[in-house]
Amino acid sequence: MEFCRVGKYTGSGFEVEVPASKSILARALLLSAFTEGDTLLTAKKFGEDSRTMLSCLHALGIQTEPNENGLLVHGRSCVKDGISLHVGSAGTVARFLTAMLAFRGGSYSFTASPQMERRPMELLTALEKAGVTIVYGGQCGHFPFQMYSKGLSNMGSSRIEAATSTQYASGLMLAAATSNVPFRIQLSDYGRVSYLDMTAELIRAFGGGCTREGGEILVTPILRKPELYRVEPDVSAACYFYAASLLLHTRILIKGMKMATIQGDIRFMERMRACGVTFTETPEGLLADGTKAGHFEGFVGDVSAFSDQALTLAALAPFAVTPTHMTGIRHIRNQECDRVRAIYEALTALGVPCTTSEDEIIITPAPVHDAVIETYGDHRVAMAFALVGLKSGLVTIKDPDCTQKTFDDYFEILSRITKNE
Numbered sequence: 001m002e003f004c005r006v007g008k009y010t011g012s013g014f015e016v017e018v019p020a021s022k023s024i025l026a027r028a029l030l031l032s033a034f035t036e037g038d039t040l041l042t043a044k045k046f047g048e049d050s051r052t053m054l055s056c057l058h059a060l061g062i063q064t065e066p067n068e069n070g071l072l073v074h075g076r077s078c079v080k081d082g083i084s085l086h087v088g089s090a091g092t093v094a095r096f097l098t099a100m101l102a103f104r105g106g107s108y109s110f111t112a113s114p115q116m117e118r119r120p121m122e123l124l125t126a127l128e129k130a131g132v133t134i135v136y137g138g139q140c141g142h143f144p145f146q147m148y149s150k151g152l153s154n155m156g157s158s159r160i161e162a163a164t165s166t167q168y169a170s171g172l173m174l175a176a177a178t179s180n181v182p183f184r185i186q187l188s189d190y191g192r193v194s195y196l197d198m199t200a201e202l203i204r205a206f207g208g209g210c211t212r213e214g215g216e217i218l219v220t221p222i223l224r225k226p227e228l229y230r231v232e233p234d235v236s237a238a239c240y241f242y243a244a245s246l247l248l249h250t251r252i253l254i255k256g257m258k259m260a261t262i263q264g265d266i267r268f269m270e271r272m273r274a275c276g277v278t279f280t281e282t283p284e285g286l287l288a289d290g291t292k293a294g295h296f297e298g299f300v301g302d303v304s305a306f307s308d309q310a311l312t313l314a315a316l317a318p319f320a321v322t323p324t325h326m327t328g329i330r331h332i333r334n335q336e337c338d339r340v341r342a343i344y345e346a347l348t349a350l351g352v353p354c355t356t357s358e359d360e361i362i363i364t365p366a367p368v369h370d371a372v373i374e375t376y377g378d379h380r381v382a383m384a385f386a387l388v389g390l391k392s393g394l395v396t397i398k399d400p401d402c403t404q405k406t407f408d409d410y411f412e413i414l415s416r417i418t419k420n421e
Contacts, residue, residue, distance in 0.1 A: 001400055001401055001411075002398070002399065003372070003396050003397065003398055003399075003400070004386075004396065004397045004400035004411050005389075005395075005396045006386045006388075006389025006390060006393070006395045006396070006397060006411075006414060006418070007389070007390075007393060007414070007415070007418030007419070008389070008390065008391070008392065008393030008418065009244070009248050009250070009390040009391070009417060009418050010418075011250065011417060011418075012250060012251070013250050013251035013252065013253075014250075014252060014253075014417045015252075015253040015254075015255060015284070015285075016238075016241050016252065016253070016254055016255065016413060017045065017233075017254075017255045017256070018045075018233050018234050018237040018238050018241075018254055018255075018257075018407070019045045019046045019047055019050075019233070019234050019237055019406060019407055019408075020042075020043035020044070020045060020046045020050070020231040020232070020233065020234060021231060021232045021233065021234040021235065021236075021263055022046070022047065022049050022050060022092065022234060022236075022406050023092065023195065023198060023234075023236075023263065024198070024202065024231050024232055024262070024263070025041065025043050025046060025050050025053075025231050026049075026050065026053055026092045026093065026096060027096075027170070027174060027198070027199055027202040028041050028043075028202060028206075028229055028231055029041070029050075029053055029054070029057065029071075029073065030096060030097075030100060030174050030178070031174060031177060031178065031202060031203070031206045031208075031222065031225065032073035032075050032206075032225065032229070033057050033060075033062045033064075033073055033075050033076075034062075034075065034076075034077065034079070034100065034104075034175075034178035035075045035077060035178050035206075035222050035225050036075055036076060036077050037075050037225060037227075038072060038073065038074055038075065038227065039072075039073050039075065039225055039226060039227060039228070039229055040067075040069060040070055040071070040072050040073075040227065040228045040229070041070050041071045041072075041073060041229055041231055042069055042070040042228070042229070042230045042231055043070045043071055043231040044069075044070055045408075047379075047403075047404060047405055047406035047407055047408055048088065048089075048090070048404045048405045048406070048408075049088075049089075049090040049092060049093065049405055049406055052086075052087060052088040052089075052090040052093050053090065053092070053093045053097070054071075055086070056085045056086070056087065056093060056097055059080070059083055059084075059085055060079040060080050060083070060085075061076065061079050061080040062074065062075070062076060062079060070231070075225070077178070079104075081106040081107060081108070082106070082107050082108070083108060083109070084108070084109040084110075084111065085097065085108060085109070085110050085111070086110075086111045086112065087110060087111070087112045087116060087143070088112065088113050088116065089112070089113040089115045089116050089336065089377075089405060090116075090405075091116070091119065091167070091335070091336070092167065094110075094112060094116060094121065094143065095121070095123050095167035095168055095170075095171055096167060096170065096171040096174060097171075098110065098121075098123060098124075098127070098147065098171070099123060099127070099167075099168055099170075099171025099172050099174075099175060100171055100174060100175045100178075101147070101149070102127050102130075102132050102147060102149045102152060102175075103149075103151065103152045103153060103171075103172060103175030103176065103179070104149075104151060104153075104175060104179070105149045105150050105151030105152075106149060107146070107147065107148045107149075108146070108147050109144070109145075109146050109147075110143055110144055110145055110146075110147065111143065111144045112143035112144060115336065115377055116143055117138065117139075117142055117143045117144065118142070119142070119334060119335075119336075120141050120142060120334060121141055121142060121143065122141070122168065123167070123168035123171070124141050124142075124145065125141055126160065126168055127147075127149075130152055130155065130158060131149075131150070131152075132147060132148070132149040132152075133147070133148040133149070134146070134147055134148075135147075135148075152172070152175075153175075153176070153179050153180075153181050153183065156181075156182075156183065156184065157183065157184035157185065157186060158172060158183075158184075158185055158186070159185075159186045159187075159188060160172070160185060160186070160187055160188065166195050166196055167195070169185055169187065169196055169199075169217075170195060170196060170198075170199040172185055173185065173196070173199045173200070173203060173210065173217065173219050174199060174202075174203070176219035176221070177203045177206065177208035177210070177219055177220075177221060177222050178221070178222060179221055180221055181221070182209075182218060182219065182220045182221070183218075183219050184216060184217065184218050184219075185216070185217040185219070186215060186216050186217075187215040187216070187217065188215065194264030194305050194306075195264065196212075196217070197262070197264075198262045198263065198264070200212065200217070201262045202262075203219065203222070205226065205229065206222050206225045206226060206229070207222045207223050207224045207225050207226065208220060208221055208222040208223070209221075232256075232257075232258075232261055232262070232263065233254060233255070233256045233257050233285075234263075234406070234407075235257070235261055235263040235265040235266055235268075236263070236265045236308045236309070236406075237383075237406065237407050237410075238254045238257055238286075239265055239268045239269075239308075239309050239312055240312060240383050240384065240386075240387060240410075241254060241288075242254070242268070242269060242272050242277065242288045243268075243272065243312050243315070243316055243387055244387055244390055245272070245277055245288040245289065245290035245293075246272055246275050246276070246277050246290045246293050246296060246316070247290075247316060247319060247387055247390065247391050248290065248390060248391065249290050249291055249293060250290055250291065251287060251288065251289045251290070251291060252287070252288050252290075253282070253284060253285050253286070253287045253288075254285050254286050254288075255284055255285040256284075256285050257285045257286035258281060258285075258286060259279065259281060259286060264305055264306050265306045265308055265309055267305055267306045268306050268309045268312070271299060271313070272288065272290075275293055275296035275297070276290070276292060276293030276294060276296065277289065277290045277293050278292070295320075295321045296316075296319075296320055296321065297320055297321060297322045298316075298317055298320035298321075298322045298323050298324030298325070298363065298365065299313045299316075299317075299320075299324050299325075299326060300323075300324070300325045300326075301325075301326070301327065302326075302327050302328035303326050303327070303328050303329060304328030304329070304331070305328075307328070307329065307331065307332050308380060310326055310329050310332055310339065310343070310361075311339060311342070311343060311380050311381060311383075311384035311385070312384045312387070313326060314326075314343045314346075314347065314361070314363060314384065315384045315385050315387040315388050316387070317347075317352070317363035317365065318347070318350065318352045318363070318365055318366055318367075318368050318388065319365065319391060320365050321365065322365070323362060323363060323364050323365065324361075324362070324363040325360065325361075325362045325363075326360060326361050327359055327360045328359065329359060329360065329361060330358055330359040335378070336376070336377065336378040336379065336380070336405075337376035337377065337378040337381065338376075339378065339380070339381070340356050340361060341356075342374075342375075342376055342378060342381045343356070343361060344356050344361070345374060346371075346373050346374070346381065346385050347363060349371040349372065349373065349374075350368040350369065350371045350373075350388065350394075350395075351366060351367070351368060351369045351371075352364070352365075352366045352368060353366055368388060368392050368394055368395075369394060370394045370395075371394065371395060371396070372396045372397075372398055373385045373395060373396065373397050373398060374398050375397060375398055375399050375400075375402055377399060377402045378402060379402050379403045379404075379405040379406050379407065382397050382399070382400055382402055382403050382410075383403055383407065383410055385397065386400075386410075386411070386414060389414075390414065390418070397411075
C-alpha cells in the first residue's frame, strides 16, 4: 500500500493487542540461542525486525519452533562460522549480533538494506579499536562489511562511550553472559542507561550475573537459563494508543500490559498521567482512561530517556494549549531516518509552526490542515503522525507498510476502530 488515509475516530473506547517488546525479545533470543538447552519465549506477535533476528539465528545453525505459546529456542554454545548474514533494516540486530559474534570470534559477512547502509554504525569503529578487522564493502563505518575477529573475551574488559553506543555496550553484555568468563565494561558516559538496565535485567533473569557501580559493569556467565521466559508487550507500541486516549478523550485497553516493566518508555505514561489520563490495571491488561482529561499543556523537557516517543509528543503538540519544547534529541537524527527533520517536515506540512536545532525542537500549537505525511520509510514517523489523523481526519500517511518493521497490523487496527468494528 502506497498511501493510507487515516479516518477520524468517533468511538467510545476499544481494546488492542500490541506486539511483543522488540527490545526484550531481541535480548531474550540471543541469550536463549547462544547457550545450551531449550527456552520457550512467550512472544506470539512480533514485527519484521524480530523476524530478521530469527533469520540470522537460523543461518547460524540455531533452530527455533513457533507453537501456540510462543517461540521455542533450541540453544547451542557453538554456531556456524564463515557465513553471510543479512540484517535488513533492523538496527538492534545489526548492533547486537555484530557485537555478539565479534566477542565470540570468527569471520562473517554482513549485508543490510539500503536504509541501513546509510546509517553510521559507531560500534564498528569501537570494534576496530578493540582489534577486530573490518573490511568495508562501501563507506567506512557502514554496512556492508566483512568481519574477522579472534574474540574479545580474552581482553577481560572494554571501554565504551555509552552516550553513542548503548547498543554496542548491551551487545557486549549479552555476549559476555553467554561466554565462559567474567567481563568488565567501563562506560565513559553513562547518562543514558535505561536500555543497559534492561539488558542487565534480562541477563539476571536468564541466570547470569550483572552488577553496575557507576560507570563499571561486571557481567558473569549464565549458569542455568530458564525453560520459560515471558516477553512483555511492547510499551513503545502501546504509547501510540495511550496517547490516543488523551487526544481522543477515550478509554483504551492494551491486552497483557502492566505498569511494572523494564522498558524505559513507561516514562511516557507519566506524561499522560500529568495530562489527566488515568491508568488502571485489570486482569485483561492496562486500561487508559482519557475521558476526563481536558486541555493539556505541551511537553517541556529532556526526552533522551524515552526518545522513541519524541515523535508521539510531536504529534500531540498541535493540540496542546502551550508550546512543546523537547531537548535531548540529537541522537534520533541517526535512526531509521533523521527523525528531527521528519518531525519538522510533517508539522510544516500540517501548517504547525516548528523550529529545530541540533538537539532541540520547539512546536507552537496551531490548527492542522490536510496533509500527506512523508515517512522516509520510518515506522515510528508513520505510527506517530497517524494520531493526528485520528483526531482530525486530515492526514494521509505515505508508505504505511513501513510499520511492518515492528507492528504488522497497526493500520488495520486504526481502520477497524475508526469504523467502530
